[in-house]
Amino acid sequence: MITEPLQLASYQSVTAALPFAVDPAKLTVEPGVAYSRSPIKIHDYAVGVMAAFGSVVEHIGTMRGLPAQTMTLNRRHCGLALNSGQLHFLNGYGTLLDTWPIGPDNGTYRTADDRYVHMIGLHPHLRDALLAYLDCANTAVAIQSAVEKKTAQRLEDEAAAAGLALGIVRSPQEWLDLPQGTATAGRAMVDIDRLHVGGNRRLGPAQHRPLEGVRVVELTHLVAGPTVGRLLAEQGADVIKVQPPVGDWVLPLWLDVSWGKRNIALDIKGRRGFSRFCDLLADADVLVSSQRPAALSRLGLDDEVLRRINPNLVVAEAACYAAGTPWHHRRGFEQIAQAVTGVMHTHSQGLPAPTVVSVLMNDYLTGYLGAIGAVAALAVREEDGGCWRVGASLTRCSMEALRFLAPQDNEEYAPVSTADLVDFGVDQVGASGIFTRLSPTVAFSHTPSYAERATNWPATTADTAGWSVSKPSVGGIDVPHSPSKLARENMIRGLVPCYGIEDRGDGGGGLSLASPLLMKLVEEARRQP
Numbered sequence: 001m002i003t004e005p006l007q008l009a010s011y012q013s014v015t016a017a018l019p020f021a022v023d024p025a026k027l028t029v030e031p032g033v034a035y036s037r038s039p040i041k042i043h044d045y046a047v048g049v050m051a052a053f054g055s056v057v058e059h060i061g062t063m064r065g066l067p068a069q070t071m072t073l074n075r076r077h078c079g080l081a082l083n084s085g086q087l088h089f090l091n092g093y094g095t096l097l098d099t100w101p102i103g104p105d106n107g108t109y110r111t112a113d114d115r116y117v118h119m120i121g122l123h124p125h126l127r128d129a130l131l132a133y134l135d136c137a138n139t140a141v142a143i144q145s146a147v148e149k150k151t152a153q154r155l156e157d158e159a160a161a162a163g164l165a166l167g168i169v170r171s172p173q174e175w176l177d178l179p180q181g182t183a184t185a186g187r188a189m190v191d192i193d194r195l196h197v198g199g200n201r202r203l204g205p206a207q208h209r210p211l212e213g214v215r216v217v218e219l220t221h222l223v224a225g226p227t228v229g230r231l232l233a234e235q236g237a238d239v240i241k242v243q244p245p246v247g248d249w250v251l252p253l254w255l256d257v258s259w260g261k262r263n264i265a266l267d268i269k270g271r272r273g274f275s276r277f278c279d280l281l282a283d284a285d286v287l288v289s290s291q292r293p294a295a296l297s298r299l300g301l302d303d304e305v306l307r308r309i310n311p312n313l314v315v316a317e318a319a320c321y322a323a324g325t326p327w328h329h330r331r332g333f334e335q336i337a338q339a340v341t342g343v344m345h346t347h348s349q350g351l352p353a354p355t356v357v358s359v360l361m362n363d364y365l366t367g368y369l370g371a372i373g374a375v376a377a378l379a380v381r382e383e384d385g386g387c388w389r390v391g392a393s394l395t396r397c398s399m400e401a402l403r404f405l406a407p408q409d410n411e412e413y414a415p416v417s418t419a420d421l422v423d424f425g426v427d428q429v430g431a432s433g434i435f436t437r438l439s440p441t442v443a444f445s446h447t448p449s450y451a452e453r454a455t456n457w458p459a460t461t462a463d464t465a466g467w468s469v470s471k472p473s474v475g476g477i478d479v480p481h482s483p484s485k486l487a488r489e490n491m492i493r494g495l496v497p498c499y500g501i502e503d504r505g506d507g508g509g510g511l512s513l514a515s516p517l518l519m520k521l522v523e524e525a526r527r528q529p
Contacts (some may be wrong), residue, residue: 001025002051006041006404007075010048013400014369015055017188018376022055026069032076033414035499036359038347041404043079045361049368050078054442056372057235060379061210061447064203072443077424080416081441082359083500085223085256087421089436092491095255104140105130106335108169108344108354115152116169116354118339119143119159123248126331130164165331169354172342172402181341183325184395190373191322191391192380195303199312199385201285203378208477209236209447214378215467216286217242217277218261219268222250223334223360224318224394225290226257227367228374232286233260234440234449235375238468240280242266243458254458257367259437260451265459268299276463281309283467286374290318292329307387314381314388316374318366322393334363337394343401358500361401362394369397415497418487425484430454436484436492450479 002008002024015022029051034043054071062068080087088095105121121127121138131138134146147155152168159166175181206212214237218229226241233239239261243249267273281287287306289296296302306313317323320332335356338344348354373390381388426439431454440449486492 002027002029002048004029004044004047006044006406007047007051009403010045010400011051012048013403014049014052014189014372017190017192017373018056019192019380020059020376022052022059024051024055026058026071027051027054028070028072030072030074032074032079034076034079034411035413035416036079036082036357037408037413037499038357039349039405039408040343040347040357040401041406042082042357042359042361042401043075045401045404046078046082046365047073047075049365049372050081050441053231053368053372053375054444056375056379057210057442058444060375060382061206063379063382064206064210066206066208066210067446069447070445073441074424076420077438078441079359080420080424080438082361082364083416084364084438085252085360086416086500087425087438087495088252088256089486089492090255091433092436092486092493094494095252103127103138104143105138107140107143108339109144109147110353111150111152111155112148113151117147117152117155117166118169118335118344118356120165120333120335122250122333125248126165129162130166133159133162133164160327160330163331165333165336167332167336167340169339169344170342171345172399175341175399180321180325180327184322184341184393184399187322187325187393187396189392189396189400190369190376191389192373192377193389194386195315195389196307196311196387197385199381199387201312202382203285206236211375211378212236214238214286215284216240216288217280217284218288220288220290220318221248222290223253223257223363224366224370224392225288226254227364228288228316228318228370229261230257230259230451231368231371232288232374233453234451235447237286240264240461240465240467242268242277242280244268245459249458255455256437258455260453262453262461262465263456263458264461264463264465266463274300278309281306281313284310284313285378286314286316288316288318288370288374292319292331294329303389311387312381312385314374314377314390316370316377316390318370318392318394320394322396323391332394334360334394337362337398341395341398341402343398346402346405362397366392366394366397413499415499416495417497418490418492418495421484421487421492425487426481427484427486428454428481431456431460434486436486439481448477448479450481452480454480
């Protein structure tokens with residue numbers, strides 16, 4: 001049973017959106033020390049969302065004939081999962097193998113009217129367009145000089161018109177006063193809606209895993225959308241991730257969220273790629289998309305076309321701004337969502353300037369919400385059939401975090417360290433060697449969570465690959481990972497103790513994994529005897 005009030009409130013907020021009842025008495029939450037220093041109690045928020053995921057997975061499992069289960073979570077483990085890319089290693093070394101492009105084009109700057117805006121360049125095409133708009137070099141001094149010539153509102157409006165990712169750092173009330181804030185506040189944590197009646201596909205009984213036999217096509221990027229696919233794969237789904245042959249991708253994030261998937265390259269804007277994509281959709285159960293809400297329609301895949309291709313499909317969407325809201329067409333990222341909704345404002349009270357929370361809470365939790373909705377829709381489809389749409393957004397997720405407030409100094413904090421991999425890490429052999437990562441956060445009593453396939457690089461599966469054929473079980477479940485031997489034997493290299501993926505030492509963000517300061521700390525640590 002969940003007894004901690006904030007954790008229970010988080011759980012109830014999510015499960016209120018479900019079309020069926022779940023039983024919190026089946027859940028146990030172990031205590032754990034936080035690492036993210038903030039008045040926003042992110043660890044407790046995460047516990048509730050992840051526990052809700054456990055509940056819907058257990059629900060569909062029992063529907064399919066698996067035994068009723070209990071589930072166990074750990075508070076610290078749940079918080080660590082919001083920075084799982086930081087705790088991801090290949091042969092003992094962090095998977096940050098390139099200079100991850102976190103430059104001055106990603107940051108918070110003061111405007112002419114003494115306010116702040118947060119901007120994200122990240123990908124080369126976005127960075128170049130942002131710098132062209134600002135008409136400056138990619139240095140903090142040059143960007144600040146350009147930003148302080150305009151008001152915050154003018155910057156936000158012009159950036160939106162240009163398709164750039166930039167948002168004003170608002171207070172929670174300022175956000176609610178906007179039509180976009182009002183519209184977002186009126187949404188459930190996850191939207192679950194029937195698109196069409198009909199359809200006759202049913203999953204039927206399961207032998208060992210709650211989502212065995214579920215076929216998932218994933219058309220996503222970065223973190224939130226791919227997290228949906230990873231979570232489904234860890235419960236037995238067959239996930240095929242579709243990636244453009246050429247495009248933007250960030251290696252450490254790709255590796256973190258590609259567990260359990262087959263990765264294929266398809267140019268779905270071309271005739272052959274589109275035809276192949278539609279072939280996959282025709283036999284799929286779930287389409288996971290993290291395109292902006294209108295993007296599928298622009299590809300020729302509006303609701304009516306999807307229904308004709310597959311009247312049994314569950315479409316699970318993750319976006320920064322929810323479909324049907326005034327800003328649905330705008331670009332957004334984790335940090336933009338924190339800025340516009342009031343999270344940065346609330347988190348930064350007492351700091352000299354606003355800063356992001358030191359975890360990727362919106363990215364990962366929105367992924368969990370999308371997975372919750374997808375599993376819930378599959379469960380309803382099992383009884384009633386139909387074609388379904390599921391939606392989760394970074395901004396709705398970010399708004400919810402503001403319900404879980406307490407004085408920052410009301411608890412102790414312990415930095416992220418190798419000890420966390422000893423406690424919660426697992427090793428798994430992949431094509432490139434031994435990967436070490438955090439284990440899945442929900443421990444089920446009968447059906448362990450795991451990724452049958454280790455993470456891998458883009459396009460490592462042929463684009464002609466079809467769905468896996470279920471084979472009769474001979475000996476039950478063979479879990480391919482084990483508690484991390486590399487962590488226990490002190491073979492994890494270069495993990496500097498810190499309080500999050502973005503930790504500048506005062507509870508605020510700004511020190512990224514690729515920052516010169518952190519690289520200096522890593523080098524100093526390596527020189528120690």
